[in-house]
Amino acid sequence: MTPKISQFLSQKNPSTPCLVVDIDEVELRYRAMQAALPAARIYYAVKANPARPLLDRLVFLGSCFDAASWEEVDLCLSAGARPENISFGNTVKKVSAIKAAYDAGVRLFVFDCVEELEKLARFAPGSRVYCRLLVNNHGAEWPLSRKFGTTPESARTLMLRARELGLDPYGISFHVGSQQLSADAYEVAIAQAGSLLADLAADGLRLRMVNLGGGFPIQYRDDVPGIAHFGQVISRAMKIHFGETLPEILVEPGRFIVGSAGVVSTEVVLVSQRGRDEGPRWVYLDIGRFGGLAETEGEAIRYMIRTARDGEEVSSVALAGPTCDGADILYEKSCYTLPVTLEAGDRVEILATGAYVSTYCSTRFNGFAPLAEHYI
Amino acid sequence: MTPKISQFLSQKNPSTPCLVVDIDEVELRYRAMQAALPAARIYYAVKANPARPLLDRLVFLGSCFDAASWEEVDLCLSAGARPENISFGNTVKKVSAIKAAYDAGVRLFVFDCVEELEKLARFAPGSRVYCRLLVNNHGAEWPLSRKFGTTPESARTLMLRARELGLDPYGISFHVGSQQLSADAYEVAIAQAGSLLADLAADGLRLRMVNLGGGFPIQYRDDVPGIAHFGQVISRAMKIHFGETLPEILVEPGRFIVGSAGVVSTEVVLVSQRGRDEGPRWVYLDIGRFGGLAETEGEAIRYMIRTARDGEEVSSVALAGPTCDGADILYEKSCYTLPVTLEAGDRVEILATGAYVSTYCSTRFNGFAPLAEHYI
Structure with missing residues (x-):
């Protein structure tokens, strides 16, 4: 508990139950993530907490945003985020949501199957798209691996198909699971992404981005490795699997920033x-x-x-x-x-x-x- | 799906997702429960759905109400329910909620431990109280047995204590678990309640009420026994375990009425x-x-x-x-x-x-x- 929260609780004695969030602490966490992963752009996972004062501070800090719905896109825009800094990061999107985001200027969308890709080709033409890989979520306290993501083989086919459909096949994403305690999970997933990008390059398609998702753990009752450790493991893995010409790196922390x-x-x-x-x-x-x-x-x-x-x-x-x-x-x-x-x-x-x-x-x-x- | 809902959906084509409830069907279900258990007073479990049009209809039908919080008590009062027809049916109540309900005229409260009983004695003096027994929830698709209820021995002590504290030791309740498919579960619980009331009578304390809780199942994907079957099993069990001078019987259906x-x-x-x-x-x-x-x-x-x-x-x-x-x-x-x-x-x-x-x-x-x- 930060001193500011402590003071607020003792002085104001607010009715319970209530949530008290220290926005300065959010800023510190944002900066800690920047320091640990200087090569990555931070797309704050709005779903973790979409409160306006928090979005305001993150816009001020130059954060990008990972939105799960048109409503979350709209919240970010209202807080002053620019549409080019918003990723529509839900693999499951209503056509009406795709249209609304596209009309608002959003040009970055995730997908994990051909049906969603075809929706994007039709209702968000020319947009940058990235495909979500299914990766192992072992080590995560809140796994996400059953519902989302596709195989490397399928991702390869889909990215080639994206090009045929007039979309911009931009990159690959994965999610190692929320509150992931093992940095190795990122390393394994990065190796998969690296191998997929190499295969696609051999197909004549050069992807420019890898989205590492979120999952970075915070301390609850038990100790967890610090963000610097995750930064080191990830940076080393990126160099091993992508060499000196790194792709753009995106991360989507939510829990880490505001938890x-x-x-x-x-x-x-x-x-x-x-x-x-x-x-x-x-x-x-x-x-x-x-x-x-x-x-x-x-x-x-x-x-x-x-x-x-x-x-x-x-x-x-x-x-x-x-x-x-x-x-x-x-x-x-x-x-x-x-x-x-x-x-x-x-x-x-x-x-x-x-x-x-x-x-x-x-x-x-x-x-x-x-x-x-x-x-x- | 009732014809009225069918027609509403096809004519109005409302935005999704949405819930459509046929209030006339609620009335039919209420009457079906009355017919199956004519000796019981129905306390609708407001938590199942507290929408005002539904409460209005149930007030009109003469239903009583089982409220889980002061907020639900207040909703019932706003819909025209009389405080003497409201039971505060949550064994876990804030002092502020007890006070508010008592001030509004509510005089019927549940408890399952001495700490809650002492709160009631202090903040709802003289009220009718009933003790929740822990009973087997086997057969329920949504069990409720870990968190609530106490043993028959403890209930016996607590009811005697209630009298000492100036409360009105009114009855016993149990809950066989929500969406309970087995009528036998009620029979077993009724036997336990009967034996407890007999023990207390031997102690010189005559309880006047047994609250059978809710749990009555409705048809989802699989068939379930009809309410008439539950009515028969319960009526027979009451006669077996209480003889000809039945106590007042309360039931707290929620799912059955509105599901x-x-x-x-x-x-x-x-x-x-x-x-x-x-x-x-x-x-x-x-x-x-x-x-x-x-x-x-x-x-x-x-x-x-x-x-x-x-x-x-x-x-x-x-x-x-x-x-x-x-x-x-x-x-x-x-x-x-x-x-x-x-x-x-x-x-x-x-x-x-x-x-x-x-x-x-x-x-x-x-x-x-x-x-x-x-x-x-």
Whole structure:
């Protein structure tokens, strides 16, 4: 938690649950990524957190943007982003969304199958297109590999087809999975991309770009390798697999940029032993899986939790949200402990919750209002 | 799909994705439940769908309401429900919510642990309270048994304690799990409740109510037993375990009342073989798990899907939503088939989606607006 967030919480004592994001921390993270990967252009993954103050700061810093929908393209444009700095990065796009983005000047689109490519040829003629490869997501805490991407053989055919369709076959992308803890995953994927670009060059088609996607991890409860390590592994892999004439490199960090910059402040609604002599206490918070903490599904993302009683004796807890839904459990198996004196009414801070929280939040499940947000 | 919904969709051709709910069908379902369980008072589980036109109709029909939060209590009151017809049915309640409900006249509260009971004694003095038992959820497609409920021994102690605290120890509740396919689950739970009430009577405390919860199933892709069957099994079990002097019986249907009354109309965004010779086609719709179909998590609820091409040759499909999230997959393992000619732009109807869809929907994940709703 940054000093600014700490001060905001203690001085303003905002109603819970709420998300507080330190925009200066977002800037620091953006600069850290630039420093670790100086050869790459940063396309911020808007889906991680599309709040206007955050987009404003990133536009000011010269960031580019990875948009998942026409609505996200439009948000970036409203914040002053130029259309040439926006990539429409969802492989699944409605025709109406392609048209709207194209009309607004966006000329960079992803695809991973011939059907989508044909839509792009028709409704975004002449645009730069890049094909998403299916790569191994092993090591990622939130994998993305089942739904997206195609094989190298198919990508090769598709890029040649893109040229025939009058599109500009620009590059290759992949995604190693979100919160990817292993830098090797990037290295393996870069090798695949390198080999594909070499094959296409042999076909007489020279691609100019490799999009490394996102996935860069941040610290939750457990330590993760720093961004400098990822930068080193990636830079070395790019040199090995592409030689001295590197293609343009794009990255699409979302979680890395905004995750650590945010804190969810929540209130304990109930602490109970549930009539059992053994087993954990159950701690019910006023935010749960349907209030924004969707990434606790399967206990995939394990947030760090702070209380005002930290330092006191602790014991095992299960953590759950405030709704009547049996699936609204945050952690049962991940061995969380919290102070034994914790009680209803206590405030609890959930750290590194700047990404993928405000947007996953349900509109009004069980009647609860969407998560309040403060950008400071 | 009711004729009224069919007509609405063909005449109005509303933008997708959207939910269309036939309020007259809601009334039919309410009356069917009354007929199947004439001895029970119906407390509609507002969380299933809190839309105002629906609450208005249920108030008109004389329904009572099971609210999960102060916000839901308030919605019911706004729709004209009387506070004495509202149960605050969430075992996890903020003090502020208890106070607000009590101030508004609500006098019926659930609890499942001593900590919550003490909150109620302090902030809802003199209210009728009922204790939620933990019962087996085997047979339920959306189980609720890990997070809520207590043991019979503990419930016995708690009800005696409730009396000491100046509360009115009113009854016992349980929940056999949502979309419960086995009527036997109610019978087993009723036996437990009967035995507990007998024990408490021996302690000199006569409870007057048993709340059977919800869980009554509706037809999705697979057939389910009808409500008459559940009514028979429950009525028989009540007689066996309570004799001729039955306690008041409450039921809390949500899905049963509104699920079948709604249809989600969606558009195919992309159909792709994904560069593979084998395996299913992937069909991407403009609604997914984060657009409201949250109950497809783990493929728990398997909706029936209708297209304008039904009757043509079909083949295997995987179904996914429109977001960039790898978890946004509806069905991969549940052996869905759809017409081979299905293509982007086709409309597809997802049946029996009136419950637990509009409220689970995320505020704006990937930039997509919340699900549009039409009540007709």
